[in-house]
Every structure is written in C-alpha cells, then in structure tokens.
Amino acid sequence: MDAIPIMTLKRLPQYLEAIYKFKRAGLKMVSATKIAVFTDVHMTQVRKDLAYTGVVGTPKVGHKIDELISAIEQCLNWNDASSCFLVGVGHLGKALMGYSELSRKGLRIIAAFDVNPELAGTELHEIPIYNVDKLSNLLNRLHIHIGIITTPADAAQEVADLLVANGVIAIWNFTPAKLNLPEEVIVENIDMSSSLAVLSRRVAEKLYHPITRN
Amino acid sequence: MDAIPIMTLKRLPQYLEAIYKFKRAGLKMVSATKIAVFTDVHMTQVRKDLAYTGVVGTPKVGHKIDELISAIEQCLNWNDASSCFLVGVGHLGKALMGYSELSRKGLRIIAAFDVNPELAGTELHEIPIYNVDKLSNLLNRLHIHIGIITTPADAAQEVADLLVANGVIAIWNFTPAKLNLPEEVIVENIDMSSSLAVLSRRVAEKLYHPITRN
Incomplete structure (x- = not known):
C-alpha cells in the first residue's frame, strides 16, 4: 500500500461526497471535470488525486461511478471500519x-x-x-x-x-x-x-x- | 478592545481549564508558573499571554483565581454567549x-x-x-x-x-x-x-x- 500525499487524502472525502451525489442523481459515469466543478478543486488536481486510487478512466467519458466510489472508499479505509x-x-x-x-x-x-x-x-x-x-x-x-x-x-x-x-x-x-x-x-x-x-x-x-x- | 494574537487566543482556553482545576482544589491564588506546569507551555509565554487579559498579579504570589478566571472568560467572550x-x-x-x-x-x-x-x-x-x-x-x-x-x-x-x-x-x-x-x-x-x-x-x-x- 503506497503512501498517498496528505493533501490528496484530505480532498478525497470531498470528491466522494460529490460522487455520491451524482450517483443519487442517477448517473453511471463521472468525469474528473465534473468532480472539479462541484468541489472547486482544479481538474488537473482532481485527475492527479484520482490516479492514486488506482482506477483507470476512459478519455472523454470518465470513470464508472461504482468503481470509483469503492476505490476511493478503499483508499480511505472506509469499507473496513x-x-x-x-x-x-x-x-x-x-x-x-x-x-x-x-x-x-x-x-x-x-x-x-x-x-x-x-x-x-x-x-x-x-x-x-x-x-x-x-x-x-x-x-x-x-x-x-x-x-x-x-x-x-x-x-x-x-x-x-x-x-x-x-x-x-x-x-x-x-x-x-x-x-x-x-x-x-x-x-x-x-x-x-x-x-x-x-x-x-x-x-x-x-x-x-x-x-x-x- | 485590542486585538489579541491568535496563538494567545488558542492557549487561553487551556489555561482556563487548568485554573478551574486549581479552583476546584480549593486554591485562592495561582501563579503563571503553576499554569505553565499544567499546560506544558513555557512560563514566560504564560506570563505574556496573561498580560493581554489585563489582570495584574503580585510578584511571587500570583493572581487571585477568581479575578483571573473572569478576566480570561471576558477576553474569550465566554461570559456573554x-x-x-x-x-x-x-x-x-x-x-x-x-x-x-x-x-x-x-x-x-x-x-x-x-x-x-x-x-x-x-x-x-x-x-x-x-x-x-x-x-x-x-x-x-x-x-x-x-x-x-x-x-x-x-x-x-x-x-x-x-x-x-x-x-x-x-x-x-x-x-x-x-x-x-x-x-x-x-x-x-x-x-x-x-x-x-x-x-x-x-x-x-x-x-x-x-x-x-x-
């Protein structure tokens, strides 16, 4: 398990909240750009941060929401209280x-x-x-x-x-x-x-x- | 009302907790040294911080506990929720x-x-x-x-x-x-x-x- 920069760790919970919201709205895919707009973090930074979770997105389409959620939760150790x-x-x-x-x-x-x-x-x-x-x-x-x-x-x-x-x-x-x-x-x-x-x-x-x- | 340095403001609640404790123990007077020992802040710093509250202590004796409590509470605006x-x-x-x-x-x-x-x-x-x-x-x-x-x-x-x-x-x-x-x-x-x-x-x-x- 690689060390994730502390600032990335601090932003991931914010991304998750935005992604949960997209999921509740019925979306299946989400892009770094969309997350950037909702969290007020620059999209280049969002992309870098998401890279630490290990999920790979499709250019111009983005990430499967469920995969991204579980990758971030795992990163944050949330799925294993x-x-x-x-x-x-x-x-x-x-x-x-x-x-x-x-x-x-x-x-x-x-x-x-x-x-x-x-x-x-x-x-x-x-x-x-x-x-x-x-x-x-x-x-x-x-x-x-x-x-x-x-x-x-x-x-x-x-x-x-x-x-x-x-x-x-x-x-x-x-x-x-x-x-x-x-x-x-x-x-x-x-x-x-x-x-x-x-x-x-x-x-x-x-x-x-x-x-x-x- | 003069501006108090932010680090002083952050330490005052700690001092108060120590002073409440001395009061509960029956003390009537308290010195900066005693507060320093309990809060792990250097006594020179404690003295400087207490000076902002406006109370004046007696050398070698210290401060009247009740006066000091109300001065700090007033500084922190606690007595006026x-x-x-x-x-x-x-x-x-x-x-x-x-x-x-x-x-x-x-x-x-x-x-x-x-x-x-x-x-x-x-x-x-x-x-x-x-x-x-x-x-x-x-x-x-x-x-x-x-x-x-x-x-x-x-x-x-x-x-x-x-x-x-x-x-x-x-x-x-x-x-x-x-x-x-x-x-x-x-x-x-x-x-x-x-x-x-x-x-x-x-x-x-x-x-x-x-x-x-x-």
Whole structure:
C-alpha cells in the first residue's frame, strides 16, 4: 500500500461526497471535470488525486461511478471500519459517541472509558462505558490500534501514554493539549475550543470596537 | 478592545481549564508558573499571554483565581454567549446541537435550519428546527452575527453567501469546503472528515504494509 500525499487524502472525502451525489442523481459515469466543478478543486488536481486510487478512466467519458466510489472508499479505509476506543465521556465524548457517521467513515467506537465511577457499567448509543482502569487490559485483549481522546486537556498526555503503551498506533486528539509521543505514533488534532476561542474573540473585537480591527 | 494574537487566543482556553482545576482544589491564588506546569507551555509565554487579559498579579504570589478566571472568560467572550444559527441538521449538526458545552464557551445555538421538510417544525435538545427558506428572514429579525455550517460540503458556499448577505460576520465551518467570502468575514474551519481520512489511511498503511512507511 503506497503512501498517498496528505493533501490528496484530505480532498478525497470531498470528491466522494460529490460522487455520491451524482450517483443519487442517477448517473453511471463521472468525469474528473465534473468532480472539479462541484468541489472547486482544479481538474488537473482532481485527475492527479484520482490516479492514486488506482482506477483507470476512459478519455472523454470518465470513470464508472461504482468503481470509483469503492476505490476511493478503499483508499480511505472506509469499507473496513476500524474498531477504536474513546477515552473521556464528557460533553464532546458523548457527542462523538452519538455521531453515527463516524462508522460509515471507517471508525467504529466499540467502547468508551471514563474516570467517573457513575458512568462505569452504563452505555450510550449502545456503546458500553467502562472505568478507565480497565483500559490497558481491554486494549490488549481486543487488539485496538486507534484511540480517541476527549478528556480534559490536562489528562490527555497521561491517557495518550497509556494508549500507546498498550498497542495504540494512532490517536485522534480532541483536546487542546499538544501530545508528546514517539514519532511513529500517528496523531490528528481537532481543537474545537481553540477554534471557538478565536471565533468568539474576533467577533467581540469586531462588534464592540470595530475600529481597532482593520 | 485590542486585538489579541491568535496563538494567545488558542492557549487561553487551556489555561482556563487548568485554573478551574486549581479552583476546584480549593486554591485562592495561582501563579503563571503553576499554569505553565499544567499546560506544558513555557512560563514566560504564560506570563505574556496573561498580560493581554489585563489582570495584574503580585510578584511571587500570583493572581487571585477568581479575578483571573473572569478576566480570561471576558477576553474569550465566554461570559456573554453569542446567539448563533446552525445550518444543516445531519449527523454532525445534531451532535453539535447536543453539545451543551458550547454555550458555556460563548456560543448559544438558538435555531437550526435544514432543507429536509420532515425536520421543519420539530426541535432537538430544545433547539427549534426551521426550513432553510426561513433563514434570511430570521437572521435579520434576530440580528444574528454568527453561523455554524454543518451541511454537505457542496451546499456550504451557498449557505455561507446567504448568511453573509443577511448580516452574519463570523462562520464556523464544519464542512471540508473552502469558503470564498469577503475578507472581513471571520471564518474558522473544523474539518473532521479530512482529519479522519488522514488518520484512517495512515493506520491502514502502517498495519498492512509497515515497510512502505518510515
């Protein structure tokens, strides 16, 4: 399996959404040009990106939609949802547990963990919640390779270390903490608090003292 | 209200989380050093960042915790939750509507909009859902300045244009679409699909053909 450039990986889900749309509209074939128009990516780039999926199109006609969909899904590992654990069943953790789209996109949360003893033994959206002291044991028993961290920021490093020590090779970090981990561990960060902080402040600056901006 | 550097804005929520923790532990005073230890940011940086909040600490003693909390919250506009509209009541939109933490962090979703006629007139987590054809009218009537977009990517630009045309000055964009908007509009992007795509693929590369990576 060859490494695909990170920017290509980031565009593929966009192409897929456009292609699903064409399929729902009844089309059987789709061209890079059509995808380009819908996604606002240049068609030369779309062609390059699609080449990584290994499907070969017919000049002037394009790609068979079903072939293209399954090639892209396979590239993104979506047709083989990976099991993962989520640690930190707070507001954000609960929202992610209820976000069923994740499993369609390759990630199935099969268990969640929290330090709160009142949550242990319960379940949410059919996902069981355990006390965090069961984490090491279950990681090893179930050979889990992916962890989602939705704890408070100051617990994130400790949780990440525990995950990695027990076989996790990839972490989806939803806390603002910058994780310090061995280089080979794959980390993707989504920092909603920081993004919201920037947004709120910029709005306040603009609304209350528009002159200091611009 | 002076402009605060974007990196400072991104760190302040982290400091707040640490300070809340100290408060819960019963402390009345907190130093930049203590915050630095908990957030893994250098104490010189913490001091610089806190200076933007306008609070003045006592040398060797630090800051009164309650004063510092309210100064940072005010900086982040958290003590004055801004009303906003959410457009696109799909999986992610629903998750955000249920994410009550948002309103504690300055953003209150007061209505949601969707093209699906079956959703119009219903509500979710006490937030009413309207047909998207009511969007312009309600934006104007309620003087809403912030919009959250959780539609499919190919609808995002159209929705953003509509929001901006009706008074919105800041957009929190959860789609992978790159929005093309007047420069003065504040846009923050959270692209979960792309982040997940990168994560899944990297895991697949590593698990199935570890030699091609490294």
